[in-house]
Amino acid sequence: MRKTLHKWHAYGALLALIPMLLISLTGSILVFKAEIDNLLMPEKLQVNVAKTADRLPLDTLIDSVKNAHPNFEVGTWEIFDDKQRSDAAYIIQHKSSDWFKVYVNQYTGDLLSKPVGLNSDFTDWLLDLHFTLLMHNAGIIIGFVVACILLFLALSGLIIYRKFWQRFLTLRWQGAKRILFSDMHKMVGIVASPILLILSITGGYWNAAELLHENTEHAHDQIPTQVAPRYDKQLSIQHLHDKAKTLISEFTPTYLVLPYEDEMQITFFGDVPTFNPLNSEYASTITFDSQTGEWVHQQDVRDNTTGAVIIDSFRKLHFGDFAGLLSKLVWSTLGLSPLLLGFTGCYLFYKTRRMKTQSKHNRRKLHSSNAQISG
Template sequence: MRKKLYKWHSYGALIAMLPLFIISLTGSILVFKVELDTLLMPEKMMVGSDSPVTRLPLDTLMAKVKIAYQNHEIGSWEIFDDKQRTDTAYLIKHQSNTWSKLYLNQYTGELLSKPVGLSDDLTDWLLDLHFKLLLDTNGMFLGAIVSLLLLFLGISGLILYRKFWLNFFTLRFSQAGRIFFSDRHKMVGISSSPVILILAFTGAYWNIAEVVHEVSEHIIEEPYLINKTLYDQSLSIQKLHDSTKNYIKDFEATYLLMPYEPEMNITFYGKVASDNPLNSDYSSTITYDKNSGKMLHSQDVRSANALHVTIDSFRKLHFGHFAGLTSQLIWCLLGLSPLILAFSGLYLYWYRNRNKKKFSKLTYRKVISSN
């Protein structure tokens, strides 16, 4: 059984090697996505130091965007009030499923960019490469398979090399290259396995969930093409925003999802004061009726069931954003471990095949000479 598991481990690694190389490298970079965006696009990402200290109402900001881009509808909105990062509005062009985004200063109302595609900025392109391998729905499906393969590789590696813990800190430098590479392969695999298993499981979940959504929403059903505002425009979005604290204590809205399909309503996602460091900035939600403004549903992560809390934790667990810079650095470095494992594993695979060929040639010569 051990030999079969080793063979499956080797073949799985060979099949997934190239996409894993891409996903691992981009994933390690994307741990610092916000920091990179701020470095590369400070004029879009950063609020000016001379800006007012109070946000403009969401109604005012949304009206400015709608006036500037009348053939678009607002699909969602990232909300920030830290006096540093700018808001981001996500737009949908009429009669299409084309989304774009623009940055704006929420304190002055100044539009800081024109709408750009969701993969036009460098880190967004890297995110598309990481998540979809630039292949849209097919890429999500492939990414799910690769994530499951990575999960299998992590589990099978732990089983195969479970006794390596006894000599975990031993690297036999003086031995042959095969032994050194074997030791390094096992050491890197064992030490990074907790993070790799987390990344593989959360990545597989997101890819599978997204594939199911895409198939059900855009293949099984006819996609809806928006051409007008789908909520009562007499509603004040800012008043709805301000009322969120009436339903969830300490609620701080971070994301607004507007109705862009007929059955959708207005939903605020946000964070709350919690002792759980894995609660994301989108862990709690409040939904309002798009016509009457009546509160329809609220979900406080502090009183949510275990399934909701677990799935919500995937966001911070996948990108390492739960213990500040320390966890980000650990996730960045250990996220690169599949690259090291790929090279060392490929060397070991090549070495064994070479020896098998040598052995078969020697056996063949002996047979010929004996005859």
């Protein structure tokens, strides 16, 4: 059984090697997406205003985007109020399904960039490469398969090397290269396996969820013909924002979704203080009717089911930002482990195959010599 599992472990790794290495490398970089963005695009992301500065009303900010870009409608909006990071408005071009992003100074109303494609910025392009391999739905399918294989590799590795503690910290430097690489493969694999299990489960879930969403909700969609807001223009989005803060105790809105498809409503995602470090900043939601502004639904993560809380935790578990810089460093470092595991694993696979071939050749040669002597 162990021998068969070892064989499937090797074949699975070889099958998924290239996309897995690409996903691993990009994922480790994306752990520091916010820091990289601030370094590369300070003029777009940094506002650096006084601590006493107040945000302008969302209605004013939305109007500023609309006035500057009349051929677009606002679809969603990232909300920040830390006096440092700018807001980001996600806008849809009229009579199309093309989305763009524009950065906005939420304290002055100034637009800090022109509309750019969702994958135009370096880290956004890197995120697309990580999630879809730049192959759209086909890449998402490949990513899901790779996540399943990575899950199998992590589990099978734990089973194969279940007695790892006997030589866990042993690296036989004086031995043959094959022995050293075997020790390294086991050590790194065991250390990284908990993180790899988390990444494979969370990543695989998001791939599956995206495929299900695309195939059920958008399978027969026509190109949108939106040329005006899909909500009553008399509604004050800022009023709904302020109302949302009163409906859920200590609710801080972080993301606004305006109706950009038929039958959508106005929804605020937000953060609430909890004792769970894995709750995301989008864990709670409040929804209002897009025509009347009446309350429709709310979801407080503190009252959610265990399943909903676990799924929400996938965001922080996948990106490793639940414990600040420390968890990011751990996730980024161990997220690179498939590169070392792939290199050492390929070497061990090659050496094992070569040794088996050489052994078979020696047996044939010996058999031939014995036959000649007998003859």
